[in-house]
Amino acid sequence: MSTAESARAPRRIAERPDDAASRELVLAAAGQLFYARGFTAVGMDELRTQSGIPLKRLYRLFPSKEAIVEEVLFAWQRMWTAGVTAQVESTLVPRERLLAVYDFLAGWFTSEGFRGCAFINSFGEVGGASGNITDIVRQHKKHFQTYLAQLADEAGAPASLAPQLAILAEGAITTAAIAASAEPARHARAAAEILIDVALQGSAGGNCHPSHA
Amino acid sequence: MSTAESARAPRRIAERPDDAASRELVLAAAGQLFYARGFTAVGMDELRTQSGIPLKRLYRLFPSKEAIVEEVLFAWQRMWTAGVTAQVESTLVPRERLLAVYDFLAGWFTSEGFRGCAFINSFGEVGGASGNITDIVRQHKKHFQTYLAQLADEAGAPASLAPQLAILAEGAITTAAIAASAEPARHARAAAEILIDVALQGSAGGNCHPSHA
DNA sequence: TTGCCTAGATAACGATCGTTCTCTATTCTA
DNA sequence: TAGAATAGAGAACGATCGTTATCTAGGCAA
Numbered sequence: 001m002s003t004a005e006s007a008r009a010p011r012r013i014a015e016r017p018d019d020a021a022s023r024e025l026v027l028a029a030a031g032q033l034f035y036a037r038g039f040t041a042v043g044m045d046e047l048r049t050q051s052g053i054p055l056k057r058l059y060r061l062f063p064s065k066e067a068i069v070e071e072v073l074f075a076w077q078r079m080w081t082a083g084v085t086a087q088v089e090s091t092l093v094p095r096e097r098l099l100a101v102y103d104f105l106a107g108w109f110t111s112e113g114f115r116g117c118a119f120i121n122s123f124g125e126v127g128g129a130s131g132n133i134t135d136i137v138r139q140h141k142k143h144f145q146t147y148l149a150q151l152a153d154e155a156g157a158p159a160s161l162a163p164q165l166a167i168l169a170e171g172a173i174t175t176a177a178i179a180a181s182a183e184p185a186r187h188a189r190a191a192a193e194i195l196i197d198v199a200l201q202g203s204a205g206g207n208c209h210p211s212h213a
Numbered sequence: 214m215s216t217a218e219s220a221r222a223p224r225r226i227a228e229r230p231d232d233a234a235s236r237e238l239v240l241a242a243a244g245q246l247f248y249a250r251g252f253t254a255v256g257m258d259e260l261r262t263q264s265g266i267p268l269k270r271l272y273r274l275f276p277s278k279e280a281i282v283e284e285v286l287f288a289w290q291r292m293w294t295a296g297v298t299a300q301v302e303s304t305l306v307p308r309e310r311l312l313a314v315y316d317f318l319a320g321w322f323t324s325e326g327f328r329g330c331a332f333i334n335s336f337g338e339v340g341g342a343s344g345n346i347t348d349i350v351r352q353h354k355k356h357f358q359t360y361l362a363q364l365a366d367e368a369g370a371p372a373s374l375a376p377q378l379a380i381l382a383e384g385a386i387t388t389a390a391i392a393a394s395a396e397p398a399r400h401a402r403a404a405a406e407i408l409i410d411v412a413l414q415g416s417a418g419g420n421c422h423p424s425h426a
Numbered sequence: 427t428t429g430c431c432t433a434g435a436t437a438a439c440g441a442t443c444g445t446t447c448t449c450t451a452t453t454c455t456a
Numbered sequence: 457t458a459g460a461a462t463a464g465a466g467a468a469c470g471a472t473c474g475t476t477a478t479c480t481a482g483g484c485a486a
Contacts, residue, residue: 038340040253054464120387124337127251141391164404167397171384174333178354184380191377194411195404257474267434
């Protein structure tokens with residue numbers, strides 16, 4: 001990969017070719033186990049068994065368990081963002097793009113093994129014990145709020161709408177997780193419709209009760 | 214040790230007079246420690262130190278650590294209910310009684326050591342590992358929703374309002390905890406005002422935009 | 427006062443955690 | 457083919473957990 005040593009690649013220790021694949025195996029197994037049972041409840045031995053990666057190699061790929069936790073959080077962040085944006089991109093109508101967030105939630109809530117927001121669960125588990133994890137969780141939520149603010153702005157809504165929609169989404173997730181029900185997604189969507197319509201008519205001067213009722 | 218020994222109650226072991234006070238000491242210390250750092254992060258030794266109750270006595274008052282956890286959850290439930298109802302009872306106007314929930318949240322968010330909803334944190338920590346704890350958390354949330362439904366009904370709102378208000382409260386709590394900010398209480402309250410007014414005007418036939426704007 | 431029973435302080439126990447070390451077999455270069 | 461270095465499997469290590477047992481001192485009935 002650099003000069004002449006890649007002609008035959010004699011013995012490069014630092015990066016073996018399948019290290020990346022092994023890391024993915026570990027992160028995939030860790031993601032499932034951590035989401036299902038939490039960080040502390042899953043030991044390194046179980047992570048070794050589930051991923052098929054020997055313990056020694058595991059500690060060569062990651063410096064510690066906490067490092068795995070952090071990378072799993074980043075992977076979750078990517079998955080969440082991809083899922084939400086995919087749903088949002090399915091339409092070009094600004095109002096529906098905002099509501100698409102709750103459609104994504106509805107699908108998520110009914111998916112196998114749904115157990116609430118992994119970031120909220122992580123925050124609750126580590127509390128303030130790990131500053132790194134808390135920071136990642138905080139950053140994830142801020143990122144989501146920024147995304148919502150952008151969607152709301154594109155819809156022509158005032159800046160006060162986005163935090164309200166974010167709170168609705170957040171509340172729907174935890175309520176659905178604890179109640180083990182998908183209904184909160186519909187409730188949150190219905191509430192979001194009202195908030196969006198009021199916000200839009202307030203700033204655009206539409207008629208009363210634009211769509212529903 | 215069976216028949217005539219209870220004639221004068223010579224040595225009653227089961228219940229000493231100060232057992233109740235000791236239990237309160239333990240539950241108070243456990244409540245603070247558990248809320249601040251989670252269940253698993255707080256050991257029995259720390260609980261002994263903080264409460265001043267010797268370990269042996271601690272295990273005579275409670276059969277296990279999990280039993281303490283459960284009783285702490287019940288104590289939290291009582292504290293939460295007392296705080297919310299006190300704020301609600303401060304007014305008799307149905308609409309303001311609904312909004313009082315978010316006023317309570319605003320005060321809570323700015324209180325020292327606020328770290329989110331203890332029930333949500335507990336749910337995230339134990340996941341589904343402890344069915345007892347999960348059940349208590351579920352029951353607490355259901356109790357809150359029922360209370361909100363009663364307040365909404367007294368305000369003359371349709372049944373669809375209460376779940377929306379509950380989701381707003383839930384989302385405000387977690388958002389405030391993660392962002393370490395009290396603003397979500399104001400955002401949730403503003404959203405609740407809109408939802409309430411729309412719900413009331415929809416069912417009572419008032420004019421457009423009743424109070425604000 | 428004497429003897430018994432219990433309280434409290436603390437050590438010990440078994441289990442489990444994250445992490446490291448040992449030992450053997452294999453692989454790959456020269 | 458000879459040799460060196462690494463990979464893998466698993467034991468071992470130190471720490472900590474929840475829980476229990478031990479030991480000593482003190483309170484109370486007779």
